[in-house]
Amino acid sequence: METTFSGKVWKFGDNINTDDITPSPYLTIQSPEELAKHVLENENPDFPKNVQKGDILVAGKNFGCGSSREHAPVALKAAGVALIVAKSFARIFFRNAINVGISVLESDELLDAVEEGEMIKVNLEKGEIETSSGNIIKTNPLPENVLGILEAGGLVEKVKMILGERG
């Protein structure tokens, strides 16, 4: 995983819950790719149709609240979302997102500083986000151990790697 990359912005508001992310009628679907076809469709019907690998979600407060279903970050990951920057996260979602391998940063300012569809640059290690106008927004960078999980592609992969190294 690259710790610096750029991606296109999709904006969402406050309190996007796990039902909004993965609507309950689709919860019996096992395949992440199938789930991805409905991800956030009630919030923005264009999103599941047009989201591309490497895109970035920028949201308001309490992103991922509601039930602790792991489907939600799994579907976002399958849809290609590389990073979510929210004003704040529901904690279980935050954990689940990292464990399935999606980067998450917290920023109070970003949502108001970017436009839908804008390309932004991110440096995860430094916690810096550069908007298309060159504005730099600082966030708390991800700690090294979390970056390690993300680089491996999630917790399962990370443990696999560690066990492999130990032989």
Next chain:
Amino acid sequence: MGMTLSEKILARASGKESVKPGDVVDAKVDLAMSHEACCFVITAFEKMGAKKVWDKDKMVIILDHWVPSSDVRSASLHKTIREFVKEQGIDNFLDVGRGGIAHQILAEGGWVLPGMLVVGTDSHTPTAGALGAFATGIGFTEMAAVFALGELWMRVPENVKVVVNGPLGNRMDGKDIILKIVGDFKVEGAIYKAVEYAGSTIDSIGMSHRLAICNMTTEMGAKTGIIAPDDKTKEYLAWTGKEYEPIVSDEDAVYQEERTFDVTDLEPQVACPPNVDNVKGVGELKNVKIHQSFLGSCTNGRIEDLRAAAEILKGEKVHKDVRMIVMPASQSIYMQAMEEGLFDIFLESNATICAPSCGPCFGGHGGLLAAGEACISSTNRNFVARMGSPGSFVYLASPWTVAASALYGEITDPRSV
């Protein structure tokens, strides 16, 4: 800057001098508990390519949700776990008839000591916080990582201090205290926080009350609930002969929030459907008919709880329209209750006694509700359909109130009986 008890435990577990809220640490786990959920942990464990658990002596696996197995599905779940345990040589496995409800077993079995970092695949793992441990619930995949490596990344939570003062009245329980607190904080009031309890009431009450309080800390969204170890903790653990360092919070530790409660004039509390934070004083509930009275669970299935109910039921009969179910939380409580003659009291009052299990508490088996029925229960959750039909109603209360209500067929103040 000082640290709270929770921060000290996380610092120690991650080999750091100090930690502060928001830090992400890799923490070494002192004890990992899993119940039937172990089945899903095993799947993730295999996906990770793990072969051997990191330390079989730091794990306890306890079957409790569907015991004895209630259908073929739970039977095969149990079978998968038994095979895994055998294959891995895990001796700390408590099968049907050997244990009871996991959270109770961790406390009474001497598995948890003050200062430990405890994780479990169950949201009520914070129960063990009553013994001064940092205990929290984690997901299946996370537990698989713990099984494989013995450590897990954790974000150090913010701390909330809850001070409870005043003498606890006659026929009042730790349950009444925690219901009052949950009603005040609401179900989202302490999300991801570590809630530390202190104050003269907490100092004076025994371990069974403390376990009930820490148990329901989960209901405010908290990551954990914790009580600093003291003489009562020492007494409770004396039989184990185990040594521990009694860690407490520093004088200048930082709490994000502090709330104080005075329980001097508190009346018995009842959480009304459909939310745990819909809490009322028993006096507000007039003519609320009940069809079932359930005494049990990891919240209130201890010997003290059974004694309380027996005091109320002694020589009386359960109301003709009510069935009362008593489910001791563990095999040893079951035996003790029998030896103390409590079973005679229950049986003579027409209550039925079941084997230790989670049973109806989560709508699993053994005492579910039909649509339109109401249950007064000593458990910890009353969401829609928690104990059966989506059309049923669950009222949460202390063992005293549960028993008194069984006698009268409606929600009753145990102090009036």
